[in-house]
Amino acid sequence: MGVLTNNLTLFRDGFATTLQLFLYSAVLSLLLGTFLAMLRVSPVPVFRAIGTTYVTVVRNSPLTLVFGFFVFAYPYLEIIKFDFFTSAIVALTLYTSAFICEVVRSGINTVPVGQAEASRALGLTFPQMLGSVVLPQALRSVVPPLVSTLIALLKNTTIAAGFSVSEAGAIRDSLSEQGANMLLGLTWIAFGFVVLVIPLTLLQRVLEKRWSVAR
Amino acid sequence: MSSVLFDVPGPRARLRYRILTVVGIAVLLGALAYVIYRFYDTGQFTARKWSWAEYRVQQEALFNGLLNTLRAFAVGAVLAMLFGAVFAAARLSDHVFWRGPSTVVVEFFRAVPLLIMMFFFYYGLPTIGIKMSPFMAVVLGLTLYNGSVLAEVFRAGINSLPKGQSEAAYALGMRKTQVMVLVLLPQALRAMLPTIISQLVVLLKDTALGFIITYEELLDWARDLGGQLLFGRPYVPVIIVASAIYIGLCLLLSWFATYLEKRNRRSKKVLPIDTGDAGNVVAGSAMGQV
Numbered sequence: 001m002g003v004l005t006n007n008l009t010l011f012r013d014g015f016a017t018t019l020q021l022f023l024y025s026a027v028l029s030l031l032l033g034t035f036l037a038m039l040r041v042s043p044v045p046v047f048r049a050i051g052t053t054y055v056t057v058v059r060n061s062p063l064t065l066v067f068g069f070f071v072f073a074y075p076y077l078e079i080i081k082f083d084f085f086t087s088a089i090v091a092l093t094l095y096t097s098a099f100i101c102e103v104v105r106s107g108i109n110t111v112p113v114g115q116a117e118a119s120r121a122l123g124l125t126f127p128q129m130l131g132s133v134v135l136p137q138a139l140r141s142v143v144p145p146l147v148s149t150l151i152a153l154l155k156n157t158t159i160a161a162g163f164s165v166s167e168a169g170a171i172r173d174s175l176s177e178q179g180a181n182m183l184l185g186l187t188w189i190a191f192g193f194v195v196l197v198i199p200l201t202l203l204q205r206v207l208e209k210r211w212s213v214a215r
Numbered sequence: 216m217s218s219v220l221f222d223v224p225g226p227r228a229r230l231r232y233r234i235l236t237v238v239g240i241a242v243l244l245g246a247l248a249y250v251i252y253r254f255y256d257t258g259q260f261t262a263r264k265w266s267w268a269e270y271r272v273q274q275e276a277l278f279n280g281l282l283n284t285l286r287a288f289a290v291g292a293v294l295a296m297l298f299g300a301v302f303a304a305a306r307l308s309d310h311v312f313w314r315g316p317s318t319v320v321v322e323f324f325r326a327v328p329l330l331i332m333m334f335f336f337y338y339g340l341p342t343i344g345i346k347m348s349p350f351m352a353v354v355l356g357l358t359l360y361n362g363s364v365l366a367e368v369f370r371a372g373i374n375s376l377p378k379g380q381s382e383a384a385y386a387l388g389m390r391k392t393q394v395m396v397l398v399l400l401p402q403a404l405r406a407m408l409p410t411i412i413s414q415l416v417v418l419l420k421d422t423a424l425g426f427i428i429t430y431e432e433l434l435d436w437a438r439d440l441g442g443q444l445l446f447g448r449p450y451v452p453v454i455i456v457a458s459a460i461y462i463g464l465c466l467l468l469s470w471f472a473t474y475l476e477k478r479n480r481r482s483k484k485v486l487p488i489d490t491g492d493a494g495n496v497v498a499g500s501a502m503g504q505v
Contacts, residue, residue: 043221044232046239060465062423068434072441073454077253116220155328162427172334183342186335190327197326
C-alpha cells in the first residue's frame with residue numbers, strides 16, 4: 001500500500017496522461033478508421049486499393065515500430081515538428097485506425113443488400129446511402145468488437161512509456177529512481193489498467209443491449 | 216465482399232468514377248512525391264547514410280538482431296500454444312476445481328497490458344530475488360499473453376463444433392479424453408488454424424516490445440546504429456530496413472493464414488462452423504499486445 005499512497009500524485013498524473021492519450025487517439029482513430037472503411041467499399045477502384053494497401057501494411061507492422069519511426073526517424077525528415085505526446089497520438093491513431101476500419105467494414109457487410117438497393121431506388125447518391133442508411137446500421141452491429149479494439153488501444157498506450165511520454169507505464173522509471181518496491185508498484189499499475197478496462201466493458205454491454213437491431 | 220453497395224455504373228457514373236480516379240491518383244502521387252522529396256532533401260539517399268551496410272560488423276549486428284527477434288518468436292510461439300492447449304483443456308473441464316482458477320488466470324493475462332507484464336518480469340521480480348534476462352522476460356510475457364488468447368481461441372473452436380459430434384462419440388462408448396483427443400480436437404484445430412496463425416502474427420509483432428526492456432532485437436539494432444555519428448545518424452535508412460523486414464515477415468505469415476482459410480473453405484473435411492466467437496476474441500487482440 002505504501003508504494004501507492006507515497007506516490008499518489010505520480011500515479012494520478014501517469015494515469016491522467018494515459019487517459020488523455022487514449023481519448024484523443026480513440027476519437028481520431030474512430031474517424032480515420034470509418035473514413036478508411038468508406039474508401040474500402042467505394043465504387044472507385046483506386047480508392048479501394050488505397051484503403052486495402054494502408055490496412056494491409058499497417059496491420060502487419062508492430063506498433064513499437066510505428067512509434068520508433070515517429071520518434072527517431074520522422075524528426076530528421078524536417079516536415080512538421082511533433083512533441084513526444086503528439087507523436088504518440090499520431091502513432092496510436094495511424095495504427096488503431098487500420099483495425100477500426102476492418103471492424104467497420106465487417107459491419108457494413110452485415111447490413112442486408114436490400115438496404116442499399118432500397119436507398120438507390122429512393123434516388124440517394126452513394127455518399128448519402130453510406131452516410132444515412134448503411135453506416136448507422138453497420139456501426140450499431142459492431143459495437144462489441146469496436147469496444148474490444150478500443151480496450152486494446154488503451155493497453156497499447158503503455159508503449160508510449162518507452163518513447164518519452166510520462167504516462168502510466170512510465171511510473172516505473174520514477175519509482176526506480178526512488179528505489180521503491182518495483183514489484184508492488186507494477187502490481188498497482190496493472191491493477192489500474194484492470195480498473196480502467198471495467199467501465200469500457202460495461203459500456204460495451206450497455207450499448208450492445210440498447211443499440212442491437214432486430215432484423 | 217458479400218454485399219453490393221453500388222450498381223453497375225452507367226455512362227455518367229463511369230465518367231464521374233474516371234474523374235475521381237484521376238483525382239485519387241493525383242493526390243496519392245502528390246503525397247508520395249512530397250515524402251520522397253523530403254527524404255531526398257534531408258539527404259537520406261546520400262551514400263554516407265547507407266555506408267554502414269558495407270561494414271561487416273554492422274551486417275553481423277543486423278543479422279544478430281533479426282536472429283534474436285526470430286528466436287523470441289519461435290520460443291514464444293511454441294510455449295504459447297502449449298499454454299493455450301493446457302488452459303483451454305482446463306477451462307473445458309467438468310470440474311470447477313480446474314475450470315475456476317484457469318478462467319481467472321486466462322482473463323487476468325488478457326486484461327493486463329503486455330508491456331506492463333514484461334516490466335513486471337524484468338524490473339519487478341528482482342525485488343524478490345528472481346533475476347531474468349531480457350530474453351526470458353520477453354518470452355514469458357509473450358507466452359502468458361498470447362497463450363491466454365490462444366486458450367480462448369481453442370475453447371471457442373471446440374465449443375463451435377456441432378453437439379452431435381461429441382454425443383455420437385459418447386454413444387460409441389468413448390471416454391471424455393478420447394472424445395476430446397480423437398473427435399473434437401482434430402476438427403477444431405483444422406477450423407481454427409487460420410485464427411491461430413493470425414495470433415502468431417500478433418506474437419511476432421509483439422516481440423518488438425522487447426526493445427523497451429533492452430532486449431537486443433531488430434528495433435534495438437535500428438536505434439543503436441541510427442544514433443551513430445560516423446554514418447551521419449542514419450535513423451531514417453535503418454528504420455526503412457527494419458520496417459521492410461518486420462512487415463515482410465508478418466505479411467508472409469498473414470498470407471499463410473489466408474491461404475489456409477481459403478483451403479478450409481474449399482475442403483469438405485472441415486465442417487462449416489460458426490467461428491464468430493473466436494473472431495471476437497481475436498478482434499480485440501489482433502492489435503498486438505492488445
